Amino acid sequence: MRLLLLLLLAAPLLGQTAYFQQDVRYTIDVRLDDRRDELHGDIRIAYTNNAPEALDSIVFHLWPRAFSGAHTAFARQQLRNGETEFHFADPEARGTMDSLSFLVDGQSARFAFTREPDIGVLHLNEPLATGRTATIATPFRVKIPESFSRLGHVGQSYQITQWYPKPAVYDRRGWHGMPYLDQGEFYSEFGDFTVRITLPANYRVAATGVLQEAAERDWLLELADTTRDALANYEQVIAYGYVQEAYPPSASETKTLTYTAKRVHDFAWFADKRFQVLHDTLHPRAGAQDAVDVWSFFTRTESAYWKSSTDYLKRAVRFYSDHVGPYPYPQVTGVQSALSAGAGMEYPMITVIGLSGSAYALDEVLAHEIGHNWFYGVLGSNERDHPWMDEGLNSYYEGRYTQEFYPQHDGRIQLLPGRELAVDEVAYRYLARLGRDEAPDTRSDSLGEYNYWMGAYSKPNLVLNEVEQRVGRERLDEAFRAYYEQWRFRHPEPEDFYAALEPLGEAGYVRDAMTTVDEGAFNRLNWRPEGRTGFTLPKLSLLTDGERTRPQLFVSPLLGFNENDGALLGLALHNRTLEPRKVEFLLAPMYGFASKEVVGFAGARYRIVRPADWLRRVEISGGVQRFNDFDPPAVDGIYDYDRWALRTDFYFDHPVITERSSRLYSQLVHIDQRRPAFSGAGDLLEDARSVRYNLLRVGYRSAVEREINPARYGLQLEYRRGDPDAFISADYFRLDGEYATGYQYRPGKFLSGRLFAGYFLAHDLRERTTDPTVSFSLVDNAASDYGYDDLYLGRSQSGWYQQQLERRQGGFRAPIAAAFPYGRSNDYLAVLNLDGDLPLPVPIGIYFDAGTYGFRSTVNSDPTNQVKWVGGLSLNLLGDRFHLYLPLVADAETHNLLEQRGNLLDRLAFRLNLTGLLPWRWIDELP
Incomplete structure (x- = not known):
């Protein structure tokens, strides 16, 4: 009978280690030296082992050492989140902890740092048995860093946090040694403190x-x-x-303050x-x-x-x-x-x-x-492993507090009178519909910056509001009060919180919401806004906003210009809200006042989110555009083009901490150019002739978006099938690759390089002289944009329109007219582009381009290896979306062709990333 009773009592503990909690008592004496921004201290820790096993070592956190250099976990996370202030900080502005000399029960003990410099292991001279207490003591010095995170100072204002040698938590899962992080908080053991602080007498101190x-x-x-x-x-x-408020001189006398x-x-x-x-x-x-x-x-x-x-x-x-x-x-x-x-x-x-x-x-x-x-x-949950258990639960009650005392502030932004935006819901759906959300119950150091905000704060708040609507506020409060009472000072884990929701019948829902990205687990948070059922006529609106219970169409006026069509006036009709839609479309007709034609573009996109664990999303898109591509014609309908395209992108899923993105894509492009037709006598015919060709592309792109040394690379196969009725079909099959990298040597200043290489695996015109529409090209202008992949202010134009360049192939910053057979090859092309920002307060840099290619001067001649180069000054504006280039030095042929253009202004080249400025094109790829 006694054995049966013992088994019944032990049943809840079978399969897991029994709960226990170590007993830690601190006595710390510390002196602030505000002339050197240092702390000098002695710490004494009475550490009682309540674990069921003896300990032969104790893990310590030494978190001021996180500020000691660019190699720490804190420094690495700062760069992952795009923060470079600490990386480029002067060594004197950084901090550290040193002068450690550990004694255990009065005897020296070995202390060793781990791979992370702010974590160390104190090796005990003899195992600390269950129920026994060890007295640990050491001096320490802290060099207080400038204010990069939590511990720091601004002038003589001191924020002394995470500042003393601190034992890590040892619980039923073992040691929890963790480096200091800015994003991602802490897990620490409860204890009693006596702290004596000595500092100049006129300081005012606030403390735990x-x-x-x-x-x-x-x-x-x-x-x-x-x-x-x-x-x-x-x-x-x-x-x-x-920061600007003056600091009084420090008093010459000191005082000692004691806190318990x-x-x-x-x-x-x-x-x-x-x-x-x-x-x-x-x-x-x-x-x-x-x-x-x-x-x-x-x-x-x-x-x-x-x-x-x-x-x-x-x-x-x-x-x-x-x-x-x-x-x-x-x-x-x-x-x-x-x-x-x-x-x-x-x-x-x-x-x-x-x-x-x-x-x-x-x-x-x-x-x-x-x-x-x-x-x-x-409650003292492990915030590093389960950040939502603190931030998310607290955000729910903070929202309740705001509702009660500031009902006008309900977490929504008013875009227009009567049009409000629920920020948390929009942000959640934005990430989810791009397949970029992560489960809230993800380690904080594995979450991206946006996902930390969403997973730790916003999504748990949304989920608990959903629970509140189902069960009522009072019942949910009762569950929280019972959870708090049971687990106060005991470090609960996620299963303990889920268990507290069992009486409400909501444990499974909340567990799924915290541990998965399955949209089927949600109601208000899923694809269809609450309240929409069946078919409803869409509502027309001028301004894009969040989703509502009724489908929406948005109409916006469009103004544009290109030299071929002149001033453009039209309308954009689309269904894109501030959140990505599963199906999106855009119709944008415009009237060209010079060409006197209706031109414009239209397209649609369909998203499939997370079709597999390794696949973030699949996007299937198609579109058409029509514009003129020569001088405004004397005869309507000549010198314009239609471009039809169908594309599929497979976006692979990578852990955010790797900073990597990659995708596999295929694209089919059909080009239909209208060109003048002439009779045998050379007379212009009324009907234009069509030049048609198709491009099939398959490629792979990958990037590592590191802040200091980013890199990207890609490979692409392209097959061109020309018009069989054309005089020259010009079919080919080509392979090209690109690799680009850079190094940020000071804040916002980069040295960067790009390699491009391409080879025609097969080409109808390999044995002929080059053709500008199907050749590799050193200079990427409108004439070499055979796939009409970019937007230009003018195509096939003379004058300054030829000075608009892109970086598709050779990327040469030399505006050489397409009329010259310069830098084109039906064989191969290899190019190096170099850029360097000058260490000046203005965005001026230098550039250098060098390339080699196979060139045939006459039909059936042997190819010669041509080498060209050019260099000069650059100006980068509009967040790197507008570049201005002034070539100053070049090889002899390039220099001669540039001189033929005229003065320095005529030799300027510029890049204007018009395609990248389209709003949904860039906003959906935010990091």
Whole structure:
């Protein structure tokens, strides 16, 4: 009977390690040296092993070392997210931790760093048995970095966070050593702290824990009274920011402040001689015995907003206490200070906020960060592995707080009167419909920057709002209160939260939403906006906005110009909302006032999202365009073209952390050119002749979008089938490849290179002289755009229209007229393009192009290997979408042809990426 009872009691633990929690007690003495921006400290840790097994080592976090160089996990993540400030920072601006010398129970112990410089392992002299306590001590020095993330300083304003040697969590899954990251927060063990801080006497300090010196508390209370009186009628907001506000000289005498904190998993403090102070008290819930101290510390910058900050703090603490559970700490503090990691950052009992911009924004951010005291502070989930368990659950209650106290702010943006946009829902569907969303229950260091916002914050909030609509707000609050009460100070995991939703019948729904990207798991979040059923006539609108319950068509006026058609006026009719659609179309007819013809373009696209685990999406698209491509003709319908194209793209799925993208594509292009027809006597006939040909392309493109040294490459096979009735059919089969890379040597300044090589595997004209429409070309102008793949201001034009160049093949920045048989080959082409931004405050650079190709001077002559080169100055504008090139040096033939163009202005070349400026073309490929 006793054995049966033991088995029944142990049943919930079968198959997993029993829950336990280590006991950690900290005593830290630290001195701030504000002349050198350093901390000098000694730490003593009483570490009690409550695990069922002995420990032979303890993993430590040494997170200030994350700021020691460009090789750390923090530095690598910064670059993945497009941030280069730390990478290019002066070494003196960076930080570190050193001077470590560990003792265990008074005896020296071996300490070794891991591959990540901010993680180390303390090897114990003898195993620490279950129930035994080891006393660990070490001195340490912290070089405080400038404000790149959380730990840092701006002048003599100090944000001291993640600053001391800290044991990692050892739980039922083992050690959780993790490097410091900016995106992706923490998992730490609960403990008790006694911290003594020594610093110049005129600093004002805000910290985790309770201040023990009565004289310092009295001084802060006096400052609070003075501040409240001074701000009673104060409305001014200082525009220049806290960075510019002068720092008083540091006092020559020092003071030591003592803070104690129990059952917290971190300790943070902030010191600034300019802080203004406010104080109040509150009882978080009715019947609470002990009052909670409420403190605010802030500079003059936004003091007009912060004068109400203690009211905001009190209201937030009461709100979360009522809906989630009682606030367990004796004080709560809000700080306005320098911050380079988001709008705010939470620590036990204290939060730091950057600049807010309005009283509402301050209240909202304070409420969100104060809310973390419940989900991050008391529950202490593993945010690195499950970021949604803190950010997402907290965002749901922050939204509730906003609804209650600011009903006019409901998470929507008003585009026009009566037209609102639900930002979170639009952002979710935007990523999902491109196959770029990731499951929220993904490690934070494996999420892209947009997906971290969506997965950790927005999607869990949307899902919990869906649950609320199904079960009711009160029942959901009851489930949260039970979850909080059961798991406070115990590190719950996702299954523990799902279990709390079992009584509501929503555990499976929430689990699927957090662990998959299956759209079938959703209602309001899926492909069809809620409320739309059956066929409904579309609604016509002028401005694109979010999806509504009724299909939408958008009409926009179009203005354009090209030299061949003249001024263009028309309309664009499309169904693209701010979110990608499964089926999208665009119809854009325009009237050319010079050609006196209706021209324009039309197209449609169909998306298939995630047809396989390894495939992000498939896009099938088709389109047609018609424009004139010569001088405005004397006879209508001559010298225009139709381009029909059908394309399929397969976008492969790669982990975001690899920064890689790749796709396989095929394209069929049909070109129909109208050209003058002449009689045998040479008379112009009324009916134009048609020149038709087809292009079949199959290719692969891949890119690694690293911030410092990006790279891309691709291969393409192209088959051309000419018009069999034409005088020369010019069929060919060709292979070409491209590789491009670069190096960012200082912020926004690149050295870059491109290699292009192509070879005709078969060509009807290989044994003939070149033909500009089907040859490889060093100079990519309108005449060499045989597939009509790009948009030009003028085609087949003389003058400056020939100076518009692209980079399809040779990419030479030399505007040589197409009339010259220059740089063309029916055999092969190999080119090197080099660019270098000059280290100047203006976007000026230098360029150099060199190429070789096979050229036949006469029919059936032996090919000669021609080598050409050109170099000069460049100007890059409009976010790299407009380039201006001035060739200055070249080989003899190239130089001669450039001189024949005329003066320097006539030799200028430019690239204008008109195709890339089409809005949906570039916005759907945001990183």
